[in-house]
Amino acid sequence: xxxxxxxxxxxxxxxxxxxxxxxxxxxxxxxxxxxxxxxxxxxxxxxxxxxxxxxxxxxxxxxxxxxxxxxxxxxxxxxxxxxxxxxxxxxxxxxxxxxxxxxxxxxxxxxxxxxxxxxxxxxxxxxxxxxxxxxxxxxxxxxxxxxxxxxxxxxxxxxxxxxxxxxxxxxxxxxxxxxxxxxxxxxxxxxxxxxxxxxxxxxxxxxxxxxxxxxxxxxxxxxxxxxxxxxxxxxxxxxxxx
Numbered sequence: 001x002x003x004x005x006x007x008x009x010x011x012x013x014x015x016x017x018x019x020x021x022x023x024x025x026x027x028x029x030x031x032x033x034x035x036x037x038x039x040x041x042x043x044x045x046x047x048x049x050x051x052x053x054x055x056x057x058x059x060x061x062x063x064x065x066x067x068x069x070x071x072x073x074x075x076x077x078x079x080x081x082x083x084x085x086x087x088x089x090x091x092x093x094x095x096x097x098x099x100x101x102x103x104x105x106x107x108x109x110x111x112x113x114x115x116x117x118x119x120x121x122x123x124x125x126x127x128x129x130x131x132x133x134x135x136x137x138x139x140x141x142x143x144x145x146x147x148x149x150x151x152x153x154x155x156x157x158x159x160x161x162x163x164x165x166x167x168x169x170x171x172x173x174x175x176x177x178x179x180x181x182x183x184x185x186x187x188x189x190x191x192x193x194x195x196x197x198x199x200x201x202x203x204x205x206x207x208x209x210x211x212x213x214x215x216x217x218x219x220x221x222x223x224x225x226x227x228x229x230x231x232x233x234x235x236x237x238x239x240x241x242x
Contacts, residue, residue: 001043005083006057006072007033010064013085028067028220035067036213037220045236047077047209051202053135054080055190056098058150060142061086070187071141073213077206086142088153096156098136105133105161109193110140110151112164120162126196129161137163137193141186165192185210208236 010032031041055078057071064085075081084095099106107130112121122129138160140147151157167184184192187210194203215232 001033001046002048002076002079003033004072004075005081006059006064006075009059009083009085013064030067034213034216035069035072036216040216040219042212042216042233045212045233045240047205047236047240049077049079049201049205051078051080051194051199053078053137053194053197053199053202054104055082055137055139056095057081057083057139057141057186058086058095058154059083060140060146060150063142063146068217069141070185070210070213071139073187073209074139074190074206077202077209083141086140086150086154091154091156099156099160103134104136105130106136106138107163107193108138108157108160109163109165109189110147112162114148114151115162115164120160122161122163126163126193127198130197135197137190137197139186139190144183163193163196165189165196167192187213208232208239212236 029038030036031038031043034042034046036042055074057075059071063069063071064083071083075083082095082098084092098104107122107126112118115121126135138157140150142150165184167188187206191203191206191210194200194206211232215230219228219230
């Protein structure tokens with residue numbers, strides 16, 4: 001498997017942590033990389049594809065420790081991926097350098113309804129908007145409340161163009177509760193943006209991987225009836241080897 005930026009961020013935060021983060025399901029013995037119960041680990045099946053985009057995750061305070069996090073699935077799939085701990089007043093210089101790199105076109109993903117300056121919202125096809133620059137998809141990885149705070153409290157994001165998605169289907173994310181059925185998991189949001197960028201292989205592969213993760217994760221939760229035959233994992237294997 002490929003060790004990527006989210007894994008490195010997790011290890012960095014773990015080394016600095018003074019006490020254990022007790023999320024739901026913390027009693028389950030988990031793989032440190034995929035965060036699925038160790039006996040259902042999916043690391044050996046991590047996708048290996050090429051794509052023409054880069055992804056940056058800005059991760060909220062405790063999100064990196066949550067086993068239900070789906071941001072890591074995006075970096076499992078997209079080869080060029082970055083993960084930074086969000087900080088309002090002391091942002092990572094490497095992150096700022098990426099945002100200012102002229103070879104990338106940053107695309108901050110956030111609902112248009114919450115953007116005060118509507119001129120920031122991109123309405124034209126994304127490939128046309130990027131104009132031969134490499135798209136850098138920026139995702140605020142955390143709860144909806146945390147994502148709104150990151151959006152409002154990050155002056156270094158204030159002038160970036162915003163990509164807004166419009167989900168037509170109810171989220172398939174079942175690992176956490178949300179008051180709004182249209183609040184998607186981070187991986188589901190990324191799938192929709194990849195589709196807009198016509199990165200169809202990457203979008204499809206991430207969708208497969210998200211389904212495998214959800215299936216495998218829920219096998220350790222007693223309130224869900226899981227199919228022990230793991231059909232989503234079988235589907236991924238068949239498609240990746242065909």
